Amino acid sequence: DSGVTQTPKHLITATGQRVTLRCSPRSGDLSVYWYQQSLDQGLQFLIQYYNGEERAKGNILERFSAQQFPDLHSELNLSSLELGDSALYFCASSVDEVPDEQYFGPGTRLTVT
Amino acid sequence: AQSVTQPDIHITVSEGASLELRCNYSYGATPYLFWYVQSPGQGLQLLLKYFSGDTLVQGIKGFEAEFKRSQSSFNLRKPSVHWSDAAEYFCAVGARYSSASKIIFGSGTRLSIRP
Numbered sequence: 001d002s003g004v005t006q007t008p009k010h011l012i013t014a015t016g017q018r019v020t021l022r023c024s025p026r027s028g029d030l031s032v033y034w035y036q037q038s039l040d041q042g043l044q045f046l047i048q049y050y051n052g053e054e055r056a057k058g059n060i061l062e063r064f065s066a067q068q069f070p071d072l073h074s075e076l077n078l079s080s081l082e083l084g085d086s087a088l089y090f091c092a093s094s095v096d097e098v099p100d101e102q103y104f105g106p107g108t109r110l111t112v113t
Numbered sequence: 114a115q116s117v118t119q120p121d122i123h124i125t126v127s128e129g130a131s132l133e134l135r136c137n138y139s140y141g142a143t144p145y146l147f148w149y150v151q152s153p154g155q156g157l158q159l160l161l162k163y164f165s166g167d168t169l170v171q172g173i174k175g176f177e178a179e180f181k182r183s184q185s186s187f188n189l190r191k192p193s194v195h196w197s198d199a200a201e202y203f204c205a206v207g208a209r210y211s212s213a214s215k216i217i218f219g220s221g222t223r224l225s226i227r228p
Contacts (some may be wrong), residue, residue: 002156033216043157043203043218056215067199090156098207102216104156 003027006091012111018079022059025072025093031055032074032080033094033102034066049074050097052063081112115140115208117219125225128196134189134222136204145207146187147216148178152200160202164189174198199226 003026008065025032034046036059045055045058049068060066063081078085088109092102116139117118126132138144145164147155161172168180178189204219 002155002158035218042220045215045217048215058215059160092157098145100207101159101162103145104149104158106156 002103002105003101004091004093005103006089006108008108009106010109010111012113013081014113015081015083017081017112018077019081019110021076021078021089021091021110023074023076023091023093023105025074025091026103029093029095030072030102031094031097032068032072033092034060034074034076035090035092036087037090037107041087043090046076048097055097078110083112086110086112115144115217117203117204117206117217119202119219122220122224123225125226125227126194129193132189132191132194132198132224134204134224136187136189136219137185138187138204138206139185139204140208142208143182145216146178146180147205147207148172148187148189149203149205149218150174150200151171151203151221156157157196157203160189172218190197194224194226196226196228199224 005024007022015059033048037043046060048056055081066076088107090107091105118137121134147162151157162179201221205216207216
C-alpha cells in the first residue's frame with residue numbers, strides 16, 4: 001500500500017459526459033501528479049500540482065483540468081468525454097516539487113461507451 | 114527535450130536466470146533516473162533511483178541498475194529472477210526546468226517468467 005488513495009476504482013460513462021477523479025496523496029506529500037495509461041499511448045504525464053499550485057504540464061487536453069485543494073487532495077476533471085479517453089488514470093504523490101520518488105495510487109479505470 | 118527508450122517490448126526468461134532490461138535516455142544534463150514496476154491491476158512501485166554519486170544503485174527486491182553516462186543508459190539487472198518478478202517494468206527520466214519538473218516514462222518492458 002503506497003498510501004495514495006484514488007476514487008472511484010472503476011468508472012463507466014457515456015461519450016459527451018463529464019467525470020471527476022479524486023486523489024488523496026500520502027500524508028506529508030505536497031506534490032500530486034496525474035498520469036494517463038492506455039495501450040496505445042503508454043504512460044503519459046498529464047499535470048503536476050505542488051502545494052495547491054500548478055507546477056508542470058504534460059500532454060493534458062484542454063477538455064481536462066485539475067486542481068489541488070488546501071487539504072492537498074486533488075481532482076482531475078474530464079469533460080466532453082470521447083471513446084479514446086478510456087484509460088487508467090493514475091495519481092502519484094511526492095514530498096517535494098522536484099522529480100523525486102513518486103508514490104502511485106491504484107488508479108481509476110475509466111471506460112467511455 | 115528529454116526522452117526514454119526501452120527497446121524491448123516483451124522479454125521471457127527462465128526462473129533462476131539472470132535478467133537485464135535496457136533503458137536509454139536523452140537529456141542534456143545529468144538526469145534523474147528511475148525504474149518502476151507495475152504488477153497486473155496495480156499502480157507503479159519504485160524499484161530504484163539514481164540522482165548522483167555511485168553509478169551502480171541497489172534497489173528493492175534484489176534489483177540493481179547501472180548509470181552509464183557515455184552510453185546514455187540505465188539498465189536494470191537482477192542475478193536470479195523469481196516467478197513473482199513477472200510484471201511490466203518502466204524506466205523514467207526526470208528533469209528540472211526552472212520552477213517546473215516532470216518525469217517522462219518509457220513505453221515499458223513486459224517480463225514473463227518461464228517455469
